[in-house]
Amino acid sequence: MGSDNSSERIKYFVDGPFFVIRLCDPGSLNALNGNDYLYLAELLEKSERDPDVYFTVLQSSGRFFSSGADFQSISQAQEMKTDEPELNKWLAFFVSRNVYITDTFARHSKILICCMNGPAVGLSAALCALCDIVYSMNDKVYLLFPFSSIGLVTEGATSVTLPMKLGSSWTFESLLFSSPIKFDRLDGTIVAKNYEMDNVDKFNDTVLEELKLKIKHLYLPTLPEIKKLLRESYAQELSRANSVEVNDAIKYWVKGIPQTSFKQLSQKQRKHKL
Numbered sequence: 001m002g003s004d005n006s007s008e009r010i011k012y013f014v015d016g017p018f019f020v021i022r023l024c025d026p027g028s029l030n031a032l033n034g035n036d037y038l039y040l041a042e043l044l045e046k047s048e049r050d051p052d053v054y055f056t057v058l059q060s061s062g063r064f065f066s067s068g069a070d071f072q073s074i075s076q077a078q079e080m081k082t083d084e085p086e087l088n089k090w091l092a093f094f095v096s097r098n099v100y101i102t103d104t105f106a107r108h109s110k111i112l113i114c115c116m117n118g119p120a121v122g123l124s125a126a127l128c129a130l131c132d133i134v135y136s137m138n139d140k141v142y143l144l145f146p147f148s149s150i151g152l153v154t155e156g157a158t159s160v161t162l163p164m165k166l167g168s169s170w171t172f173e174s175l176l177f178s179s180p181i182k183f184d185r186l187d188g189t190i191v192a193k194n195y196e197m198d199n200v201d202k203f204n205d206t207v208l209e210e211l212k213l214k215i216k217h218l219y220l221p222t223l224p225e226i227k228k229l230l231r232e233s234y235a236q237e238l239s240r241a242n243s244v245e246v247n248d249a250i251k252y253w254v255k256g257i258p259q260t261s262f263k264q265l266s267q268k269q270r271k272h273k274l
């Protein structure tokens, strides 16, 4: 992988103008720990620096795109013995990482394409909503933002992306009650095309093949310019939301509220309502 932060759970390859990042831990439903999220951001930066790349494509494996933050890593962080106050610990573990990964997605200049092979939860779902184009493998995909259930507030700039893409009423309904946003609401709002497939590898390959055909007649240097123009009206809003969201959430981390929820989820004492 060529990086100090490399992760067994995330692989990448470059195919012409496509920088493809693949989540490869189907056993945990592609849960991502703090370092995985950092590595994902690092890969976006790598794609950003490559002058021959015009698209950053996110793909996954197994039955979920990603089940969000890895609850085991949160328990480990909580149990870590340190002389520092709780505030310092969660500023480092939560605030700085969340701000960094969200900002890296929000300011990415290459076209961000998300291939949703299955549902996405939490911060990972927020990253899907930050992508420019989302394709779904079938109508079983959903986005779940269980922030109110876990004891958190909106994150990953969802306080901006969701009202903008889904509309205000649906955003309130799904965020306040931690209810999944099913395919019928995603179709045509967040999801641009449903491939109606059942095999992840075939889905991932087909999307790439189709993209290669679609760009054949294009003058690629115009794409980041068009993206910049399309996002200009709300780019500042994403940055503002990113910092306000994490600063509003930190008090809950200091009190240990989300940590308790994550522990219960990992011990299968609680389940999200789907």
Ligand code: CO8
Pocket: 027, 028, 029, 031, 032, 033, 034, 037, 067, 068, 069, 070, 071, 072, 093, 094, 097, 098, 121, 122, 123, 124, 146, 150, 155, 265, 266, 271, 272
């Ligand atoms: N972390 C670690 N392991 C997970 C996670 C996870 N988030 N989700 C699922 N797994 C594991 C399960 O433990 C299980 O492992 P095993 O087979 O060894 O028991 C395996 O994946 C399959 O999971 P389930 O049996 O639970 O599968 P179901 O289909 O019944 O349920 C769900 C799927 C609904 C996704 C369920 O697994 C679930 O609710 N998972 C938790 C989802 C969640 O709450 N994620 C966190 C969201 S909040 C967020 O992302 C913001 C956090 C901010 C901190 C960021 C720090 C950088």
